[in-house]
Amino acid sequence: MRLRWITAVAILVSANATAGIEQQLSACAANTDKLDRLICYDALAQKVKTKGPATPPVAGAATVAAVPVTLPANIEDEFGNLKKEKADAIEKIYLEVASIKKDPYGALKLSFTNGQVWKQTDGRRFKVKVNQSVFIEKAALGSFILGSDDRNSTIRVKRLK
Structure with missing residues (x-):
């Protein structure tokens, strides 16, 4: 009998939590301003992640917190390095060839x-000169x-060092 009561209470608590999230999602969707709606969804996602009490922000109270992005002094040093993920801001770099070798x-x-x-990494021919x-x-x-x-030709490469 005790197990049934515990199960019933657990179901009611989870149903109330789900209903609360659905109500908050509806409140966020009701915002007409795109920024307010996004802030509301972000706040709700953060509260679901931390499993705290969820109350969406009031519409019209747009407070945007800027997250500082710290990029290295020379971002080209990080470009293509698999161990470091900070070089995502740059899409293309120009370099000067110092030496050319071929593997077996x-x-x-x-x-x-x-x-x-x-x-x-591919088998195409590509002519390149020093400097x-x-x-x-x-x-x-x-x-x-x-x-x-x-x-107009390119080759696929990977960074070794």
């Missing part, structure tokens, strides 16, 4: 004047492509 399979291994080393300016930009699914402005 014919893939290019390029060292740049800033100390970065990138290696070709030539090339760009590396983000491509699909976290990959990177290397190319030059004077040609």
